[in-house]
Amino acid sequence: MRAQRLAPPSAIVRHAVLLISGALILIPFVWMVSLSIKSPGEIFRASFSFWPEQFYGIENYTEALTSSPLPRYMLNGVVVCAAILALQIVICAPAAYALAKLDFPGRNLLFALVLIALLLPHEMLALPLFILGAKLGILNSYAGLVFPYVVSPLGIFLFRQFFKTIPDDVVHAARLDGFSELGIVSRIMVPMALPAIIAFGIFSVVSHWNSLFWPLIAVRDQNLMPPPLGIMVFKNEEAGNDYGPLMAASTLVVLPLIIAFLSAQRWFVEGLTGGAVK
Amino acid sequence: MRSASSATAEAITSPADRGASQKALRRHQIAEMLAAWSLAGPALLLLIVLFFLPVFAVIAVALTDWQFGASSFTFVGLANFRELLADEVFRASFVNSILYVVIVVPGTIVLGLAIALLIESGKSFRAFYRAIHFLPFMATLTATAIAWEALLHPTIGLVNQTFVSLGLPTANWLRDENTVLPVLAIIGVWQNLGYAMVLFLAGMKSIPQDLYDAADIDGADAFLDRLRTVTLPMLGPVTMFIFIVVALKAFETFDTVQILTQGGPGHASEMLLYTLYRESFQYLRTGYGASVAVVFLFIVVALTLIQARVMDKKVHYQ
Amino acid sequence: MAAITIEKIEKSFGATPVLRDVSLKIADGEFLTLLGPSGCGKSTLLRILAGLEVQTGGSVAIGERVVDGVRPNWRDVAMVFQSYALYPHMTVQENMAVPLRMRRLSAWQRLPLVGRFRPGTKAVAAEIETEVMRTAKALGIGHLLARKPGQLSGGQRQRVAVGRAMVRQPAVFLMDEPLSNLDAKLRVQMRAEIKELHDRLGVTFVYVTHDQSEAMTMSDRVAVMLDGELLQVAAPQEIYANPDDLRVAEFIGSPKINKLQARVRDGGLAETAGTSFTIPADIALGTDVALGIRPEAFHLVEAGGHNILTGAVRLVEHMGSDLYVHLDVPGTHHPVIARLLAERAPQITFGRTLHLGVKPERLLLFAGDGRRLRPHDHKSASLVKMKERVQ
Numbered sequence: 001m002r003a004q005r006l007a008p009p010s011a012i013v014r015h016a017v018l019l020i021s022g023a024l025i026l027i028p029f030v031w032m033v034s035l036s037i038k039s040p041g042e043i044f045r046a047s048f049s050f051w052p053e054q055f056y057g058i059e060n061y062t063e064a065l066t067s068s069p070l071p072r073y074m075l076n077g078v079v080v081c082a083a084i085l086a087l088q089i090v091i092c093a094p095a096a097y098a099l100a101k102l103d104f105p106g107r108n109l110l111f112a113l114v115l116i117a118l119l120l121p122h123e124m125l126a127l128p129l130f131i132l133g134a135k136l137g138i139l140n141s142y143a144g145l146v147f148p149y150v151v152s153p154l155g156i157f158l159f160r161q162f163f164k165t166i167p168d169d170v171v172h173a174a175r176l177d178g179f180s181e182l183g184i185v186s187r188i189m190v191p192m193a194l195p196a197i198i199a200f201g202i203f204s205v206v207s208h209w210n211s212l213f214w215p216l217i218a219v220r221d222q223n224l225m226p227p228p229l230g231i232m233v234f235k236n237e238e239a240g241n242d243y244g245p246l247m248a249a250s251t252l253v254v255l256p257l258i259i260a261f262l263s264a265q266r267w268f269v270e271g272l273t274g275g276a277v278k
Numbered sequence: 279m280r281s282a283s284s285a286t287a288e289a290i291t292s293p294a295d296r297g298a299s300q301k302a303l304r305r306h307q308i309a310e311m312l313a314a315w316s317l318a319g320p321a322l323l324l325l326i327v328l329f330f331l332p333v334f335a336v337i338a339v340a341l342t343d344w345q346f347g348a349s350s351f352t353f354v355g356l357a358n359f360r361e362l363l364a365d366e367v368f369r370a371s372f373v374n375s376i377l378y379v380v381i382v383v384p385g386t387i388v389l390g391l392a393i394a395l396l397i398e399s400g401k402s403f404r405a406f407y408r409a410i411h412f413l414p415f416m417a418t419l420t421a422t423a424i425a426w427e428a429l430l431h432p433t434i435g436l437v438n439q440t441f442v443s444l445g446l447p448t449a450n451w452l453r454d455e456n457t458v459l460p461v462l463a464i465i466g467v468w469q470n471l472g473y474a475m476v477l478f479l480a481g482m483k484s485i486p487q488d489l490y491d492a493a494d495i496d497g498a499d500a501f502l503d504r505l506r507t508v509t510l511p512m513l514g515p516v517t518m519f520i521f522i523v524v525a526l527k528a529f530e531t532f533d534t535v536q537i538l539t540q541g542g543p544g545h546a547s548e549m550l551l552y553t554l555y556r557e558s559f560q561y562l563r564t565g566y567g568a569s570v571a572v573v574f575l576f577i578v579v580a581l582t583l584i585q586a587r588v589m590d591k592k593v594h595y596q
Numbered sequence: 597m598a599a600i601t602i603e604k605i606e607k608s609f610g611a612t613p614v615l616r617d618v619s620l621k622i623a624d625g626e627f628l629t630l631l632g633p634s635g636c637g638k639s640t641l642l643r644i645l646a647g648l649e650v651q652t653g654g655s656v657a658i659g660e661r662v663v664d665g666v667r668p669n670w671r672d673v674a675m676v677f678q679s680y681a682l683y684p685h686m687t688v689q690e691n692m693a694v695p696l697r698m699r700r701l702s703a704w705q706r707l708p709l710v711g712r713f714r715p716g717t718k719a720v721a722a723e724i725e726t727e728v729m730r731t732a733k734a735l736g737i738g739h740l741l742a743r744k745p746g747q748l749s750g751g752q753r754q755r756v757a758v759g760r761a762m763v764r765q766p767a768v769f770l771m772d773e774p775l776s777n778l779d780a781k782l783r784v785q786m787r788a789e790i791k792e793l794h795d796r797l798g799v800t801f802v803y804v805t806h807d808q809s810e811a812m813t814m815s816d817r818v819a820v821m822l823d824g825e826l827l828q829v830a831a832p833q834e835i836y837a838n839p840d841d842l843r844v845a846e847f848i849g850s851p852k853i854n855k856l857q858a859r860v861r862d863g864g865l866a867e868t869a870g871t872s873f874t875i876p877a878d879i880a881l882g883t884d885v886a887l888g889i890r891p892e893a894f895h896l897v898e899a900g901g902h903n904i905l906t907g908a909v910r911l912v913e914h915m916g917s918d919l920y921v922h923l924d925v926p927g928t929h930h931p932v933i934a935r936l937l938a939e940r941a942p943q944i945t946f947g948r949t950l951h952l953g954v955k956p957e958r959l960l961l962f963a964g965d966g967r968r969l970r971p972h973d974h975k976s977a978s979l980v981k982m983k984e985r986v987q
Contacts, residue, residue, distance in 0.1 A: 014400050021393060022410040025468065029413065031436055032425035044434055095321030104314035110322060117329040119582050123530055123551055124571045127339065127558045128332035131346075151324035181313040210418045212533045213551070217559050228420035232537060235424060243428055250421035261416055265409050272416060273476050488681035491648050496760070497669040497698030503706075507694065511685035 029254075036060050036247035043243050056244060061252070063245035068237070070249055072223060073230030074256075080145045080226055081205045087150040088204060089190070089197065096159030097185045101171050111160075117153035123213055130217055144218040145226065149208065155200050162196035163189055202264075202271030206257060227253040333575070340568035347562065358569035368570065370545040371553040374459055378549060379528040381463035382470065386524050387517065389467060390474025395509075397475070398482050408479065412472035419469060423537040426465055427452065452538050455546035462534050462547055470527060474520045481516035485509065522585040529577060550574055598659035598672065598767035598800055599624040600645065605654035607640055607824075614640050616824045618654070627794050627801045628829075631811040632821035633847070638804045639772055641821070645802060646770050647671050658768060669698070671768075674761035678773040680753045682745040688756050689728055689741040695764040696724045731763045751782045758793070769794075771803045775810065787813055808848055812836070820844045842966040845888045851920055851933045853960070856887040865902075866961075869927035873903055874956040879969065888960035891920065891935035894952040896943070905932060905952045912944055923950060 034050045035043055037057035064070055098104070099111055129148045133139040138147060166189065174184045190197065212228040219225055225233065231249050261268045340358055344351035362368045397407050414422060429436045432450040441448045451461045489508045493499065498507040532551040535541060541548040541556070554574065558567030600622040607615040614637045622628045630638040643649040645656060647668035655664050663671050674695070682691050697706060704710075705717045712718070732738045735755045745753055754774065761769060774790070775783045791814045794801050805811055811818045812832040819829040828840040839845035845853045858868035860883040865872040873887060900906040907925035919938055922931040934952050936944070944950065961969040 011400055011402075014396050015403070018393070018396050018403075018407045021389075022407060025411055025414060025472075027436070028422050028425040028429060028468075029417070031429055032422070035425075035428055048436070048439065091321050091324060094317035098314040098318040102310055102314040102317075104311040107314070110318060113322070113325055113330070117325050119578065120329055120333065121526065121530055121574065121578050123532070123554070124574045124578070125329065125332040125336060126554070127564065127568055127571060128335035129328065130559070131335070132327070132332075148328055151321050151328060153325070153329070156321060181317060185317065206416050210416075210420070212420050212536065213555070216536070217555070228418055228533070231424065232420055235537070246424060247428065250418075250424050253421045254417045257416055257418065258413065261413070262409065265405060268416060269408070269412060269476050273473060273480070486679060486681065488677045488679045489683065491643075491646075491668075492675070492677060492681035492683075492760075493694075494648060494668040495646060495673065495675045496695040498694065499667055499669050500703075502703075503698065507683065511683065514685065 032247050032250055032254075035243050036251050038244060040242065040244060057248075060244035060248040063242075064234075064248035064252065067245065068230065068234040068249065069222060070227075070230065070234075070252060073225055073227045074252070076142075076145075076224055076230075077209050077226040079142060081208045083142065083146045084149045084208050085201055085204045087146065088152045088155050089201075091151050092155035093159055093190050093193075094182065094185050096156045096163055097181075097189050099156070099160045100163035100166075101168065102181075114153050114156050114160075118157060122148065126214065126217055129214075133218060140219050140221050140224065142224065145215055145224070148214060149204075152200075152204065154203070158196055158200050159193060162193045166192055198267055199271035202268055206268075206272060209257060336568045336571045336575070339565055340572045342565045344565045345562055346558075346564045351565070354565070358566050359572075361566065362569050362573070367545050367548060368553060371541075371548040371550055372573075374546070374548055375529055375531075375550045377459060378463050378466065378531060379525055381460065382466040382528040383521060383525050385463070385467040386470045386474050387520055390471040390520070391478050391513075391517075393471065394475045394478035394482065395505075398479060408476065411475050414469045415472040419533040420537055422469075423465070423534050426534075427538055430461065453543050455543050458539055458543065458547045462531070462538070465534050466528060466531060470524050474524065477516050477520050478513060481513045482509065485512045518585065518588055522581055525581055526578060529574070599626075600768065600800060600802070601657040602641075602645070603655045603657075605641065605644060605656070606652045607637070607644065607649070608652050614824050615644075615651070618821075618824075618826050620819060620826060620829060622800060622802065625798050625800055627791070627803065627814060627816045629803045629805060629811040629815040629818045630821055631805060631808060631818050631847075634806055636821045637824040638806075638821045642675075642770050642772055642802060642804045645768075646673055646675050672766050673768040673770055674764055674766035675770040675772065676757045676761050676774045678776055680745070680757040680774075680777075682753060682756055682760070684745050687742055687744055688732070688737065688748070688759075689725075691745070691756060692728045692731065692760045692763050693724050695760065696727065699764070700724065728759075728763055731759050735759050735762070750778050751786065754778060754786060758790070762793075762797070767799055769797075769799060769801045771801065773805055774803075776805075776807070783810075790814065808850070812848075820847060822847065839888075839960065840968050842886055842888065842962040842968075845960060845962070849890060851891050851935070854889045854891065854932050855930075856889070856928060856932075858885050858887050859883070860885060869905060869925045871900070871902065871904060871906065873954065873959055875959065875961055876969070879961075884964050885969065886962040886964070886966075888962060889932075889954055890958070890960075891933045893954050893958040894934040894936070895954075896936065896940060897951045897953040900951050903954055903956060905954070906949065907932060907952075909944055909946055909948050909950060912941075912946070914938070914941070919944065921950070923952070 030050060034052075037055055037060065038052040039054055039056035039059070042052055042054065042056070095110075099107060099114075125148075130139070133144050133147065136147075138144045170188060170192070171184060174188050179187060209226070210228060211226070212232065215226050215229040216232075219229070222230075222233065231246070231253055234249055235246055341353060341355060342351045343354045343357070393407075393411055397404055428434075430438075430451040432438060432448070432453070437451065438448040449457050451457045485508065489512065490504060493504050493507050496507075498504055530551050531549055532555065535547055535549055535552040536555075539547040541552055550570065550573070554567055554570040557563050557570060561567075600620075602618060602620040602622075605615055605618040606613070618637075618641060630641060632638045640649060644651050645658075647663065647666060651664070655662055657663065658671055658673065668675075683694070686694070700720050700723075701711070701717065702714075705714045705720070707714075729738065729741070732741055735758060737752060737755050737759060740748060740752060740756070745756065748756065754777075757774070771790070775786050778786060787810055790801075790803075794814075803810075803814065812835075815832055817829055818832050818835050820827045820835060822843050828835060828844050830838070830840075835844065836848050839848065842855070846855065856868045858866035858873065860875065860879050860881055861867050861872065862881055864875055864879075866875045866885055866887060868887060875885070879885070894905075897904055905923070905925050907923035909921060910924045910931055911922040913920040913922075915938075917938055919936045919941055921934045921936055921944055923934060925932050932952070934950075963969050
């Protein structure tokens with residue numbers, strides 16, 4: 001509520017409540033880090049203290065990085081997320097341009113298809129996609145992890161909305177300057193739509209970095225696993241007993257996104273909720 | 279002036295020329311159409327292959343007894359659905375999913391709204407509080423679920439330690455069929471309330487200051503009166519949106535079940551997407567799994583239609 | 597019923613001052629307009645009167661009561677907003693009932709569902725409904741009560757906003773550019789209706805606008821504001837004919853007043869643009885002054901000379917009954933604009949030299965800092981002082 005002038009006591013209550021709720025929200029993260037620097041003995045002695053009596057972080061993180069192919073998982077995550085995002089932009093931006101700026105029979109039908117696809121929960125389609133992947137023989141490969149996501153209805157939708165705000169005159173001027181239609185998309189529209197691309201890029205990378213469901217179905221080979229599937233396997237192998245290295249691995253998986261989030265908070269919030277407000 | 283010049287233009291344009299210009303127009307339209315379809319073609323093709331054909335495929339497979347890898351199958355009509363209705367595991371899964379949604383959605387909305395109101399009621403540390411509460415939404419749920427498991431550990435977990443020191447009853451939260459679903463729901467609320475909060479904050483920013491001024495003048499100047507006269511009604515559309523999105527997300531809960539409970543103990547935390555996964559990819563009962571997917575599809579379509587209806591009629595105040 | 601006393605109001609947002617030492621007395625039942633360009637502080641002053649904004653210094657009294665620190669609700673004022681600020685989720689009837697419900701029903705009685713069963717709720721609710729109905733009928737919106745604002749036209753919303761303000765029978769009406777969202781035709785019509793409403797209700801109106809025609813047609817008095825300062829408060833015709841300040845003279849009137857820089861010469865003459873004008877004799881020799889001449893103060897004469905401007909026609913604008921003639925006069929930076937009768941048109945063609953005469957009594961004389969130098973005899977005492985200061 002804007003312009004609500006809070007008297008000092010209410011301001012104190014505001015900070016108190018938000019600090020408490022914030023602390024409660026953070027507990028899982030704090031505990032994760034705390035356990036990742038404690039020795040097994042101390043973990044099982046169960047204490048409230050965040051900081052360990054004996055710093056065991058080096059051992060735990062070394063264990064996490066060596067006893068499981070964690071660096072490989074992270075690399076897989078980067079490769080898969082980058083491939084998905086690149087393909088999404090390459091495939092969605094031209095379609096969004098056609099929807100926003102070109103007049104052709106079937107445009108409304110195409111846009112309707114995009115909107116319907118936007119509503120379909122992708123997980124529900126895992127079974128036919130699995131069969132498709134099997135027929136193509138690309139399961140258990142990077143391609144298998146990437147192919148269901150190469151076209152994003154949300155991407156087409158967001159790009160179209162943004163392209164619509166670019167004046168038609170820009171397109172006309174580009175045509176007079178001799179650009180091809182594909183050239184207009186790649187040289188004019190995409191650079192101008194950079195804010196929308198970044199927001200969508202964050203959404204795409206965060207969703208696929210965090211995704212467990214499809215990788216669980218699509219790959220068996222440990223060398224292809226993205227981070228969430230990797231730590232799940234790590235957890236099952238360790239039988240959930242060796243909390244220290246497991247928490248170290250979890251921390252390492254969560255860390256890149258949290259650092260990115262804290263340094264570009266506004267972009268993240270926009271990207272992860274942006275589809276909503278438009 | 280204009281009519282005169284167009285008249286002369288017409289006079290010097292022979293019928294043949296006019297035919298040529300029409301042809302040029304036609305050619306221009308065809309060129310634009312070809313350009314459009316070649317730009318949109320790949321996306322359209324992929325939408326059909328990756329979204330629309332799978333929908334038909336899943337419905338078709340749901341009507342057969344196909345098992346993955348089997349070379350033949352027979353059409354069984356609605357037999358899979360009949361079996362589904364009789365299957366106690368599926369019934370548990372369905373009921374659990376609904377219970378989960380019924381806890382997570384109001385919990386997320388109420389807490390998200392409360393935190394958004396608190397953040398917006400002052401000027402200091404807004405970005406800080408927003409960041410903290412948003413953190414779980416973007417963190418890898420697989421990893422944070424493992425942290426939750428440690429917190430909820432029956433002997434060495436922080437939760438039970440705290441409860442013991444406060445003299446409260448403890449439990450083996452994730453292994454007790456009475457507590458497992460509420461605990462998963464709490465994790466669900468924890469994960470999603472930041473999302474609701476951010477959308478509520480955006481909604482509050484778009485409320486015109488004039489309305490609050492009018493409320494002040496009209497006498498609705500106490501906190502609760504302002505809330506009731508202006509803030510809450512103006513947040514109607516965004517609340518509806520959050521309701522649908524969080525409900526859909528809650529129906530699709532998978533990671534916490536897979537990591538923390540595997541549907542157990544018994545089937546106390548069995549939920550739809552997990553059932554779908556297990557039937558289709560672990561038991562390879564493909565036709566049966568597909569019928570679960572169809573039920574899923576049905577729920578999603580129903581929720582979406584509700585959203586479209588309510589949004590248009592009630593919440594936009596037109 | 598209430599007079600308003602504004603005393604030495606100061607307001608700044610951070611380091612930026614928006615109101616400087618504003619003092620003003622508004623009589624009970626008066627229609628006073630705050631007029632000025634956007635950003636001059638007029639809306640801020642109105643919001644301070646309403647209690648929506650707190651002043652940095654100074655004090656406001658409504659009636660006998662000093663209202664500083666009193667919440668808007670308790671000031672007995674109603675306000676009509678530029679955006680109307682109708683509650684979009686409520687019907688017209690509910691919108692208009694809000695101020696009454698908030699006043700007459702307790703918090704308990706206003707609770708949804710439960711409130712209906714509290715003792716007395718029904719009677720009060722019925723009373724409110726009657727009053728809303730009566731006001732709505734008086735404004736010609738009785739048939740719209742069940743609609744929501746989204747289903748109304750701009751003019752209808754405007755009326756609902758006025759109705760919501762009227763229904764509580766406030767001592768003071770505050771209006772913040774209430775007509776600026778309407779199209780030109782409707783604006784003229786609503787202008788008359790608001791004026792009638794004021795005559796009928798007889799309470800104090802404070803009206804904010806940047807539109808001088810609204811200010812001139814509706815107000816008892818106009819207060820002209822610029823850069824957070826009150827420059828002049830007077831009746832509309834007085835503001836136009838007798839401005840206190842060059843900035844007021846320039847803001848009011850369309851086309852704009854002609855401004856000529858002149859220097860006082862011996863014998864009560866001011867020299868400018870190759871001619872000289874008769875001015876009151878008691879201004880010191882060599883003083884720099886500004887001459888203000890309204891476009892309609894000119895009349896065509898046959899030859900140049902004293903009290904006559906001579907120049908070449910640069911542009912002629914036909915306005916129907918009038919002509920606006922732009923004249924290039926040697927020695928001036930801007931073209932001089934004269935408003936002449938349309939029947940003169942045949943004489944006036946591009947490039948032709950015209951002679952425009954001005955009667956000395958229609959000349960407005962301003963000091964170098966923009967203050968008005970009055971030619972009247974009874975002011976000559978102060979003029980002498982002024983002269984000394986100028987020297």
